[in-house]
Amino acid sequence: MPRRPALAIVPMLAMLLIFTGCTPAPAPRPSPTVALSTPEPSPTAEALVVAPGDKPPQVFGGDCHAAISEEALSEVTGIAGIELTQRDPTWTSSIDNVGGLACEWVGGDVSGSFQVLPRQMLGDTVFSVWEQSHIGECEWGCSWIEETDSLWIGGYATDLPERGRAEADRMAAEISALIVGRAAASDLAWERDTSGWWPVVDCNSVAVAIGQRLNATLSATSAGYHDPPLQATRAGDFASNRTWCSLEESGQTIALGILESGMAWNVPWAGLGEPHDLGVAGITSFLMESSGYLGGTNYEMTDGVNALSVEAALDTRWTTEQIAAAFADFAGSGLR
Incomplete structure (x- = not known):
């Protein structure tokens, strides 16, 4: 898994939501036939x-x-x-x-x-x-x-x-x-050093925060990959506090947002974005060339520590710029 989903337009948002449920780790399997040992720490190694x-x-x-x-x-x-x-x-x-x-x-x-x-x-x-x-x-x-x-x-x-x-x-x-x-x-x-990392965020709280900025009542659904990721990708997502939300107004999807902690090093994703100022202090943002799940406009942004990607849908009552700016303000305020 990649930090970013495979960039293909998916006609139905339901395909995003197939593999999102999380449950406790699987029960232990029988002991392996070859014993595993842990590398001995070096007494001279400095972390x-x-x-x-x-x-x-x-x-x-x-x-x-x-x-x-x-x-x-x-x-x-x-x-x-x-x-x-x-x-x-x-x-x-x-x-x-x-x-x-x-x-x-x-x-x-x-x-x-x-x-x-x-x-x-x-x-x-x-x-x-x-x-x-x-x-x-x-x-x-x-x-x-x-x-x-x-x-x-x-x-x-x-x-x-x-x-x-x-x-x-x-x-x-x-x-x-x-x-x-x-x-x-x-x-x-x-x-x-995880100081400044975003915590795991509930999608409903994201909907409320973005809705306040757009003067709208929004609902949210946890989204996910339309193709199941590697288990290692899931583990990395979990460790990076990945939150992936679909935001809707009156049944219409207006945006997909992905928040990830500690991922500033990968903004813009694959180096593909062009600098694009959304007018929010402390947020560096990029306009991406690629299309996404909604066929909308994609933005990448960072506060210098964390990463946020937003795909803003076309044909809503807001411009894609307004939707992206609302997310940028959310990120710049420390997710408040």
Whole structure:
């Protein structure tokens, strides 16, 4: 998952809301066949303090081949000639915001992925019902998660539904053990200064705040990806206090807003925006070229620590500029 959704116009907002429910993390699975250990801390390592709006260092220095070799993946999976690459960082900003690494591999007609995240940023991460089902029974999808005190590792392969849950668990344990065995304590010797981070915000409170600024009565719905994200993306979203809301007036959607903590380093997303002053002190904003879910106008903005993206719908009783300015004022006031 990317910090930003895949930019395609979706004709019905209902598609946004399919995979938004969160439930407690899935029940523990049977113990892996290969024991995982935590990298020993270095007594001489001095923790780096990452500024609130800066990107933290990536585990394994952002190098998938440092996490595991192609030969090792081939041995574990039984698939010859695996090619390993880093996932396009355009779509991994939630993972990057917690210092994680997302990797993809291909071998013959099988493809797969794994993600490695520092456990220190994740707290008690929760997953949706859909995601839990893919960590449990293998049907048309099949994913896995392994954790130590220091690392969270998740993965998937397209042939796992045919191989079954037991084989998925074996591969999960062996791949994770190899990754953990290569991890260095120095990769994790940092901490995030979260002063100034936005808290998790209730969408109803967003609707009230934006409605006051537009002199309107608005309703809100929690929105989400129209395609289910990686579990690592969900974990990064959770750690980044991501709030994604659809705002409506009398049944008409007027805007989609996404708030994320500590993500100033990624504004504008993918470097695509043009500076665009919305007239709010302390807020740097950009007008984006891309279309979105509503076919409206997209804006990106930051207070120097956090990030807010807004897609303002066309053909409402406000201009897209007025809607974006209301969100900017909300952000500039510290979400009050």
